[in-house]
Amino acid sequence: MAEMKTLHVFRGDQSGGEEVAYEIPVEAGMVVLDAVHQIQATQAPDLAVRWNCKAARCGSCSAEVNGKPSLMCKTRVDAIEGEIHVRPMKAFPLIRDLVTDVSWNYEKAKQIEPFAPKEPAPFTMYQRDVERSQQFRKCIECFLCQDVCHVLREHSAKEQYFGPRFMIKIAELEMHPMDGADRLHFTSHQAGVGMCNITKCCQEVCPEHIHLTDDAIIPLKERVADREWDPIRALFHKTAAR
Amino acid sequence: MAQRAQALTPAPRRRKWEWPWWVSPAGTVTALGLFTIYSLWETLTHSSGQYHNYLSPFFSPDVRAIGIQFLPAIWVVWAPLLFRATCYYYRKAYYRSFFSDPLACARPERPGRAYTGETKLPFVLSNLHRFFFYVTVVVMAFLWYDAIRAFIFPNGFGVGVGSLLMLLNVILLSVYTFSCHAFRHLIGGGLDCFSCSRGPILRYSLWKTVSKWNQEHATWAWLSMFSVWATDLYIRLLISGVLHDVRLF
Numbered sequence: 001m002a003e004m005k006t007l008h009v010f011r012g013d014q015s016g017g018e019e020v021a022y023e024i025p026v027e028a029g030m031v032v033l034d035a036v037h038q039i040q041a042t043q044a045p046d047l048a049v050r051w052n053c054k055a056a057r058c059g060s061c062s063a064e065v066n067g068k069p070s071l072m073c074k075t076r077v078d079a080i081e082g083e084i085h086v087r088p089m090k091a092f093p094l095i096r097d098l099v100t101d102v103s104w105n106y107e108k109a110k111q112i113e114p115f116a117p118k119e120p121a122p123f124t125m126y127q128r129d130v131e132r133s134q135q136f137r138k139c140i141e142c143f144l145c146q147d148v149c150h151v152l153r154e155h156s157a158k159e160q161y162f163g164p165r166f167m168i169k170i171a172e173l174e175m176h177p178m179d180g181a182d183r184l185h186f187t188s189h190q191a192g193v194g195m196c197n198i199t200k201c202c203q204e205v206c207p208e209h210i211h212l213t214d215d216a217i218i219p220l221k222e223r224v225a226d227r228e229w230d231p232i233r234a235l236f237h238k239t240a241a242r
Numbered sequence: 243m244a245q246r247a248q249a250l251t252p253a254p255r256r257r258k259w260e261w262p263w264w265v266s267p268a269g270t271v272t273a274l275g276l277f278t279i280y281s282l283w284e285t286l287t288h289s290s291g292q293y294h295n296y297l298s299p300f301f302s303p304d305v306r307a308i309g310i311q312f313l314p315a316i317w318v319v320w321a322p323l324l325f326r327a328t329c330y331y332y333r334k335a336y337y338r339s340f341f342s343d344p345l346a347c348a349r350p351e352r353p354g355r356a357y358t359g360e361t362k363l364p365f366v367l368s369n370l371h372r373f374f375f376y377v378t379v380v381v382m383a384f385l386w387y388d389a390i391r392a393f394i395f396p397n398g399f400g401v402g403v404g405s406l407l408m409l410l411n412v413i414l415l416s417v418y419t420f421s422c423h424a425f426r427h428l429i430g431g432g433l434d435c436f437s438c439s440r441g442p443i444l445r446y447s448l449w450k451t452v453s454k455w456n457q458e459h460a461t462w463a464w465l466s467m468f469s470v471w472a473t474d475l476y477i478r479l480l481i482s483g484v485l486h487d488v489r490l491f
Contacts, residue, residue, distance in 0.1 A: 067348055090348075126437045128446045150344040155357040177435035194366065195359035197337045198330055201347035214423070214456065218330055221360075221369070222427035229369040233432075 002026060005077060007035050009047065010087040013096045019085060020044075026077055032086060033061050033072035036098070048097035056207055059142030062089055063098050069144040069205045089147040102143050108162045111190065112169055116181035129177040135215060136172035138208040139165065145202035145212055151195050161195035164202035164212045171216035174223065188224045193217065263346040267339035274336065277467060281323070284474060285315035293480040293487075296392055296404045299411060299470050303384040321377040326467070328371035330423045331460045372424040382419055385412045401490045407476055411469040418462035421455035 002025035011020045022039045033051055040047045052058040054073045061072040064087045066080060077084065092100035117123070145164040151157050162170075170187050173179050187193050198221075202212045210216075226233040284291075284300050289311070291298025300315045310317055326332050337343045344351055360368055389412040392405040419425070430449030436442045455462070479485040 064348070069348060128442070129435050129437050148348050150351060151357065151359065153348070154344065154351040157357065161359070175434055177438070179434070192359075192361075194361040195357075197333065197343060197359050197365070199334050199338055199344060199347075201344070204347055218423045219427060219431050222372075222424065223432060225369045225372065226427075226432060230372065 005035070006083045007032075007039065008083060008085045009036065009039065009044075009098070011044075011047070011097055012094070014094050017094075017097075019087070030077045031073050032063075032065055032070075032075045032077060032084065035077055035084070036072060036086065048095070048099045050099045057140060059140035059207075062142045062144050062147065063087065064089060064147070069147045071142060071144070071207050074207055089143065091147040091149070091153040092143070104158060105141070105143055105146060105163075105165065108166050109169065111162075112166060112173070113181050113183055113186065115173055115176065115179055117178050118180040119178070123178045125177055132175045132215065133172045135210055136168040138210055139168060140208060141165065142207060144205045144207065148201040148205045149196075150199070150201065151197075157192075157195055161192035162190075164196070164217065166191060167193060167196070167220060168210060168212055168216040171220055174220070184224055184227050187220055188228060193220050193224060196221075263349065267342075267345055270335045270339035273464075273467075274339070277471060280471065280475075281319065284478070285319055286313065288478075289314065290481070291315065291474065291477060293404070293477050294396075295394060296402075296408065296477050296480065296487075297388045298474045298477045299385060299388075299408075299415075300474050302381070302388050318381070321374060321381055325371070325374035325378040325419075326463070328368045328374055329459075329463065330371070331463045333368060335460075371422075372428070375419070375422060375424045378419055382412070382416060385415060388412075395489075403488045403490070404473075404476060404480065406490075407469075407473045411466070411473040414462065414466040414469045417455060418459070418466040421452060421459050421462050423456065423459070426452045426456050 004023050005026045007022050007024060008019040009022060011017055022043055024035050024038050027034070031054075033049075033054060036047065036049050037051075040049065049072075050060045051073065052060040054061075056071055056074040059071070062069065063072050064070070064085075065072065065075050066085050069089065072086070086098065088094055088098045089100045089102075092102050092104065095101050143165060146152055149161075149163050151161045152163050167187075170183055170191060173181065174183055174187075183191075196213075196217050198213055198217060200213045203210075203214065206212060281300070284298075290306070291301030291314075292304065297304060300319055302318060305314045305317045338345060342351060343357065358365075360366055389405075389408045392408040393399055393401060395402075423431075426449065429452050430436060430439075430445045433439055433445070436446040436449070439445055476485070480487055
């Protein structure tokens with residue numbers, strides 16, 4: 001007899017909704033996305049859920065499992081004590097059930113100046129110069145960092161702050177040894193790096209274990225401080241080779 | 243296939259037991275609150291932190307040597323205090339614990355509160371962190387001098403509990419100071435291209451080392467705060483005659 005588990009899954013849309021309880025048999029190695037699929041297959045065929053790879057690579061199945069922003073495909077059912085509550089990401093407009101509209105992120109991405117090479121490719125680059133950018137390229141765009149960021153989630157400051165995902169995008173470009181664009185004014189004023197109060201929640205939920213705060217947001221804040229708060233460094237930067 | 247592969251993996255250990263979400267902010271408020279009260283008491287009610295060859299970190303450098311007699315600790319502690327107040331780790335700690343911004347990750351906040359992050363006064367002044375770092379490095383030089391002097395007794399070299407405390411304190415303070423994000427930026431983080439700079443291997447190695455220390459910056463922040471507390475308290479108890487220094491040799 002398989003062990004039974006109760007999943008409370010949010011059902012509803014922008015007009016309202018509530019958690020609905022489903023009993024499912026637990027199988028070995030089952031993840032929350034498996035459980036949701038089982039509910040979809042046997043009890044609620046109209047349950048809306050976005051998913052794709054089921055291997056923690058595509059970033060589609062982001063949701064909140066017992067209040068914690070998580071990838072459903074990476075969250076083991078047998079690692080959770082007691083009942084499981086699955087809700088959609090709070091920071092984005094709800095479409096239906098577990099599916100949210102994350103298109104705001106793509107609009108923000110378009111506003112960031114793309115890679116602007118200093119010279120035509122191919123480049124000669126050393127590993128020590130590109131390893132910071134490589135870390136940021138691990139991002140799978142699950143937007144869990146955006147969901148947990150209290151600036152977006154609790155204060156709805158989407159006009160003032162692009163969120164941690166785009167801070168690492170900007171950092172990736174700014175730290176690239178062959179990039180010639182200057183995004184610091186943009187980072188400070190349009191992207192709103194000053195809105196982040198570095199509470200590191202984004203870093204805690206990242207399924208790729210990217211050090212968003214320590215390696216991207218804080219270095220960006222320091223670069224902005226070079227420009228806007230430190231006249232000595234600003235002068236030095238103008239004269240020294242970067 | 244993906245499902246089968248996952249089914250064959252061994253079941254993970256049960257999710258490790260975690261403290262309730264409120265323990266961390268409550269602990270931070272208690273520790274930082276008590277340290278602040280202690281610091282105020284120490285700096286505002288004492289005119290000296292000297293006990294023979296031991297000098298409390300609250301009173302180093304000893305400004306009485308240049309004729310300042312009025313609350314000598316005040317003239318010293320502002321720099322390390324502001325260095326800590328603008329430290330990226332402590333900012334996280336007090337934003338969460340004292341301002342509930344947020345109290346814990348994904349916890350609801352009080353609705354209707356205006357939030358401006360670090361874009362308005364007073365928090366925008368955190369951008370001055372590097373300047374407090376520069377001053378703190380000067381204070382560190384004095385603390386190292388004091389720590390060495392703590393091993394020199396009237397009858398020559400010796401080791402007392404106070405000497406060891408002062409040495410441990412200055413080591414922890416040094417690691418905390420030089421693992422800070424501002425120093426990490428200064429030493430190489432501000433570069434886009436290490437290979438294009440002067441001394442690329444050295445700068446990259448230094449930046450890597452500081453980055454490694456920086457990962458434990460929170461640990462160094464707490465340990466160094468407690469070591470300052472313990473060192474000062476020990477010397478204060480020696481001055482007041484409650485304790486007698488134990489000489490190991």
